[in-house]
Amino acid sequence: MYEEITAQARTAVTELLExxxxxxxxxxxxGCSSSEMVGSRIGKGSSEEAAKAAFEGIYPVLRERGIFxxxxxxxxxxxxxxxxxxxxxxxxxxxxxxxxxxxxGGWFAVTAWNAFSDPVAVETIRxxxxxxxxxxxxxxxxxxxxxxxxxSVKQIGQAIVLFARTRxxxxxxxxxxxxxx
Numbered sequence: 206m207y208e209e210i211t212a213q214a215r216t217a218v219t220e221l222l223e224x225x226x227x228x229x230x231x232x233x234x235x236g237c238s239s240s241e242m243v244g245s246r247i248g249k250g251s252s253e254e255a256a257k258a259a260f261e262g263i264y265p266v267l268r269e270r271g272i273f274x275x276x277x278x279x280x281x282x283x284x285x286x287x288x289x290x291x292x293x294x295x296x297x298x299x300x301x302x303x304x305x306x307x308x309x310g311g312w313f314a315v316t317a318w319n320a321f322s323d324p325v326a327v328e329t330i331r332x333x334x335x336x337x338x339x340x341x342x343x344x345x346x347x348x349x350x351x352x353x354x355x356x357s358v359k360q361i362g363q364a365i366v367l368f369a370r371t372r373x374x375x376x377x378x379x380x381x382x383x384x385x386x
Contacts, residue, residue: 206362207258210242213361214262217368218336220356222270225334225370229271232292234332234346235263236277236284237313241339242362248279255362256312259338264320275330276317277343278310286330286346287314290323300325313338333371339364350374 218233227233238247239256267274273292278285282303287310293300303326305314318324334354335343338361344351348371356368375383 206243207254210255210258210362211262213358214259214338215266216262217356217358217361217366218263218266220358221334221336221354221368221370222266222272224354224356224368227270227272227333227370230273230295231333232273232275232288232296232330233267234275234277234286234330234335234343235313236335236337236339236341236343237311238339238341238364239312241364244363247339247341251307251312253307253312253316256316259361260313260316260320263336264317274317275332275346276314277341277346278305278314278326279341281309282314282326283328284342284345285310285326285328287317287321287324287326288330289321290325293325293327296330298327298330301328302326335369337367337369339366344369347371 239252240250242255243252275286275288331348351369354368
């Protein structure tokens with residue numbers, strides 16, 4: 206089961222990156238319910254193994270492409286985000302003093318914290334794209350104009366998965382000309 210979660214997560218993030226056209230230095234936010242991946246209701250059946258399996262499918266793909274990962278914590282930490290200090294400093298995000306735990310942040314956030322070389326928590330970000338595994342509601346962490354992305358992956362484990370990329374706002378009127386982004 207966990208090998209399948211890793212493979213699904215790897216395929217999902219790879220397809221998202223292809224469609225979102227993220228460049229090195231971009232920021233991807235992921236919210237992940239390990240409970241939902243193993244067939245339990247969000248917050249009711251946390252699984253360290255499922256969280257690690259998904260992370261192992263996702264993080265190497267992002268590192269290889271130079272894309273920063275921000276991991277959303279659960280509501281017990283007000284959906285704070287875990288990311289590398291370098292990514293936070295590049296964007297001017299102010300760190301807050303908290304370290305995720307399995308019951309306050311969630312296993313995916315704990316896994317990220319332990320894998321990152323210099324992790325920090327921040328309260329808010331504006332990511333370039335996102336992946337929501339299990340209905341964690343990541344929309345608040347995306348740039349203002351989010352566009353749905355469809356991939357071949359509809360579930361990771363037993364959790365539904367949704368994807369979004371962002372684009373600049375269209376401004377102007379009938380005479381405006383827009384770039385194909």
